[in-house]
Amino acid sequence: ALIVVLVGLFVLATSLQGIATFYTDYLWFDSLDKTGVWRGVLGAKVTMVALFTVGFFVLAWVNLRVADGVSGQAARPGGAGDDEVVMRYRELVGRRAGVVRVAVAGLLALAAGGGASSRWSSWVLFRNHVEFGETDATFGRDIGFYVFRLPFLQFVAGWLFSALVVVTVVTLVAHYLNGFFRVTAATE
Numbered sequence: 001a002l003i004v005v006l007v008g009l010f011v012l013a014t015s016l017q018g019i020a021t022f023y024t025d026y027l028w029f030d031s032l033d034k035t036g037v038w039r040g041v042l043g044a045k046v047t048m049v050a051l052f053t054v055g056f057f058v059l060a061w062v063n064l065r066v067a068d069g070v071s072g073q074a075a076r077p078g079g080a081g082d083d084e085v086v087m088r089y090r091e092l093v094g095r096r097a098g099v100v101r102v103a104v105a106g107l108l109a110l111a112a113g114g115g116a117s118s119r120w121s122s123w124v125l126f127r128n129h130v131e132f133g134e135t136d137a138t139f140g141r142d143i144g145f146y147v148f149r150l151p152f153l154q155f156v157a158g159w160l161f162s163a164l165v166v167v168t169v170v171t172l173v174a175h176y177l178n179g180f181f182r183v184t185a186a187t188e
Contacts, residue, residue: 053113
């Protein structure tokens with residue numbers, strides 16, 4: 001019970017600035033009779049977090065599921081050459097591999113999706129784009145594309161690249177822990 005109380009106090013203490021900012025913003029918009037704008041910004045932030053968290057979760061979970069399936073077919077539990085880390089992982093996880101897979105994918109997804117809320121303005125501009133009526137001479141696109149859509153598309157491309165790198169590393173670790181491959185020291 002003491003640990004739960006201490007963890008709760010720690011979470012509350014680290015969240016106080018965010019709570020204060022959230023409430024102050026609400027009061028400011030309310031004083032201007034613009035709570036609709038505040039709700040719109042909040043909705044855009046929540047949408048961004050939800051989309052990117054779910055996207056990362058699906059990407060990570062599918063790759064971890066495939067890694068467990070492929071590794072499970074090729075691995076020889078307790079076979080010669082298994083190192084201690086792999087053996088301890090198998091003892092600890094056992095039949096709870098599905099729960100571990102969901103937990104790892106979920107925790108990574110929360111970390112990857114949480115930062116997306118800071119790009120809410122790019123999302124709003126992307127969704128509410130307009131054309132300028134002027135065409136770019138080089139690429140033949142309307143100038144409005146570069147102002148309203150391109151910043152969000154660049155963010156998505158960068159986020160997707162980072163997500164793929166993280167998922168690749170996590171999947172390699174999963175393959176190793178499932179015994180799909182072994183790391184051995186080179187002998188001369």
